[in-house]
Amino acid sequence: MESMVEENGSTVDPLSQGSQSGDAAPAIATSVQSLSRSQHHLVASTSIVQLTLPLSGTTQVQSVIQPNQQSVIQTATNIQPVALSKANVILVSKPNSVIQTTQGSLQTLQVVETGSDDSFSDEESPKKRRDILTRRPSYRKILNDLGGVIPAGTIQIATQGEGVPGLHTLTMSNAATAGGAIVQYAQGQDAQFFVPAYTGHGVVVEDAARKRELRLLKNREAARECRRKKKEYIKCLENRVAVLENRNQTLIDELKSLKELYQQKTD
DNA sequence: GTTCGCCTCCGTCAGGTATA
DNA sequence: TATACCTGACGGAGGCGAAC
Numbered sequence: 001m002e003s004m005v006e007e008n009g010s011t012v013d014p015l016s017q018g019s020q021s022g023d024a025a026p027a028i029a030t031s032v033q034s035l036s037r038s039q040h041h042l043v044a045s046t047s048i049v050q051l052t053l054p055l056s057g058t059t060q061v062q063s064v065i066q067p068n069q070q071s072v073i074q075t076a077t078n079i080q081p082v083a084l085s086k087a088n089v090i091l092v093s094k095p096n097s098v099i100q101t102t103q104g105s106l107q108t109l110q111v112v113e114t115g116s117d118d119s120f121s122d123e124e125s126p127k128k129r130r131d132i133l134t135r136r137p138s139y140r141k142i143l144n145d146l147g148g149v150i151p152a153g154t155i156q157i158a159t160q161g162e163g164v165p166g167l168h169t170l171t172m173s174n175a176a177t178a179g180g181a182i183v184q185y186a187q188g189q190d191a192q193f194f195v196p197a198y199t200g201h202g203v204v205v206e207d208a209a210r211k212r213e214l215r216l217l218k219n220r221e222a223a224r225e226c227r228r229k230k231k232e233y234i235k236c237l238e239n240r241v242a243v244l245e246n247r248n249q250t251l252i253d254e255l256k257s258l259k260e261l262y263q264q265k266t267d
Numbered sequence: 268g269t270t271c272g273c274c275t276c277c278g279t280c281a282g283g284t285a286t287a
Numbered sequence: 288t289a290t291a292c293c294t295g296a297c298g299g300a301g302g303c304g305a306a307c
Binding site for chain 3: 052219222223225227229230255
């Protein structure tokens with residue numbers, strides 16, 4: 001990961017700055033290849049980055065980063081949202097802001113969570129993370145919520161929009177179940193549940209092989225969902241890196257110009 | 268056309284965690 | 288404690304471009 005702001009030989013890594021200041025900051029520095037479980041949280045919403053800059057009082061730079069959406073960056077002194085395309089480029093003129101990297105002049109870099117933010121720091125408890133990450137409800141709960149099961153015994157091959165919406169039928173080619181077991185599952189927006197399946201003879205199949213098939217089926221779905229979330233997370237991290245690199249470059253340019261201005265006045 | 272290396276996607280397993 | 292869920296790791300399958 002590239003360090004940010006390298007003027008005067010000092011480096012500030014924005015990815016570790018938050019933890020240094022003790023404030024909540026997203027763990028952007030996390031290696032994409034090794035996303036640990038504790039770090040596997042969605043960064044898919046809003047965060048505000050506040051930069052406290054000593055030379056100009058307090059300047060807030062608000063960075064709103066949303067995956068698959070447009071992002072917005074604002075400054076407190078000039079609240080003019082700049083819509084960002086997916087091209088990941090942010091260039092905001094912040095005439096009153098200065099950043100210095102010597103002697104720790106960059107004092108604060110904190111992330112303030114807003115209402116729908118589900119980015120959290122390493123300090124937050126795993127339970128809180130878990131709570132924020134809406135967990136998929138159990139199949140039992142879904143069944144209870146629905147108050148029963150869909151009548152089984154008929155083979156239905158339906159995809160969204162045809163037949164019974166979301167109701168799918170799978171035929172298991174399993175040696176332990178002569179003729180194969182039939183598994184029905186309904187799929188809503190974010191949930192899936194199984195209904196009792198019958199063989200062609202109307203006998204409920206509840207053997208170990210069937211349980212295994214169900215478990216594998218569920219795990220298959222879980223793995224898909226897990227990979228989808230991971231992709232989304234990685235994409236969001238990449239977006240943030242691009243945003244921070246651009247902001248860093250902007251700040252470097254501002255620092256250079258202010259240095260030149262100062263030099264002219266002292267001459 | 269064939270082979271090779273690389274990449275991506277997918278299914279499965281194992282182990283950890285949350286919950287009833 | 289049993290069950291459900293999540294996710295890293297592993298290996299196989301298939302696509303794709305390059306080299307021959």
